[in-house]
Amino acid sequence: MIRFCDIVFSLLGLLFLCPLFVIVALWIVLDNPGPVFYRQQRVGKDGKDFGLLKFRSMRVGADKMSLITIGDRDPRVTRAGYYIRKYKLDELPQLWNVLTGDMSLVGPRPEVRRYVDLYTEEQRRVLSVRPGITDYASIEYIDENRLLAQSDDPDKTYIEQIMPAKIALNMRYITHQTLGEYFKIIVLTISKIIR
Numbered sequence: 001m002i003r004f005c006d007i008v009f010s011l012l013g014l015l016f017l018c019p020l021f022v023i024v025a026l027w028i029v030l031d032n033p034g035p036v037f038y039r040q041q042r043v044g045k046d047g048k049d050f051g052l053l054k055f056r057s058m059r060v061g062a063d064k065m066s067l068i069t070i071g072d073r074d075p076r077v078t079r080a081g082y083y084i085r086k087y088k089l090d091e092l093p094q095l096w097n098v099l100t101g102d103m104s105l106v107g108p109r110p111e112v113r114r115y116v117d118l119y120t121e122e123q124r125r126v127l128s129v130r131p132g133i134t135d136y137a138s139i140e141y142i143d144e145n146r147l148l149a150q151s152d153d154p155d156k157t158y159i160e161q162i163m164p165a166k167i168a169l170n171m172r173y174i175t176h177q178t179l180g181e182y183f184k185i186i187v188l189t190i191s192k193i194i195r
Contacts (some may be wrong), residue, residue, distance in 0.1 A: 001179055006105055010098035017092060024055055024089055031080035034060040037093060042110035045130045050102040052110055053093040057081030074145070085145075088193055094133050106185045107132025108170035115163060126170045134189040135173055137166035142192055 025036040036114060038056040041049050062076035079086065084090045097103040103110065110131035119126075141147070144162060151157035 002104065002182055010095040012122055013095045014099065025082045028056055032059060032078040041113065043113055043116045043127065044102055044110055045127060048125050049135065053096055054092055055084055055090045057084045057090045091133055098133065098191055104132045105132040106134060106173065106182045108135055118134050118159060123167045125174060126167055129174055129177065134185060135170055136185065137169040139188050139192050140169055141166060
């Protein structure tokens with residue numbers, strides 16, 4: 001039933017948000033020439049890689065410098081990208097990933113291979129379900145970039161503190177993956193973004 005909801009909601013979302021997609025695409029290109037979309041390899045269900053789709057919010061080639069974004073004013077982020085990220089508009093193209101079955105609307109956020117390789121056997125349980133656009137960890141760590149900006153070693157802070165805490169939150173959904181929980185997380189996410 002969850003997969004059915006994913007298909008219906010992602011299809012409706014792509015159709016209704018089409019005008020917004022056009023506006024964001026124009027904003028990106030006018031602000032910083034280059035591709036509108038950014039595709040990054042992430043690790044999905046059963047440890048299989050897939051291309052996660054986002055609106056580009058950084059300068060072209062910025063991902064070669066670092067895998068994590070630090071603070072609200074990361075110099076790699078474009079002017080338009082700052083607002084696109086702030087209001088989570090960069091995540092909207094992932095509705096396509098949901099429609100194609102690489103992702104679900106709700107599930108653990110997919111991680112890059114570098115960090116997945118550091119998972120313990122227990123933490124690898126997050127790979128037993130489809131990754132999602134939102135989950136309890138996304139809600140709890142909505143200001144993750146700000147937390148990393150306060151660290152002397154953001155990569156170490158992410159690996160040793162944030163990543164394990166997010167995985168622990170992921171387990172709540174994995175062990176209680178019901179339609180009710182699915183809708184609860186969607187409502188909590190929308191509420192958090194609005195606030």
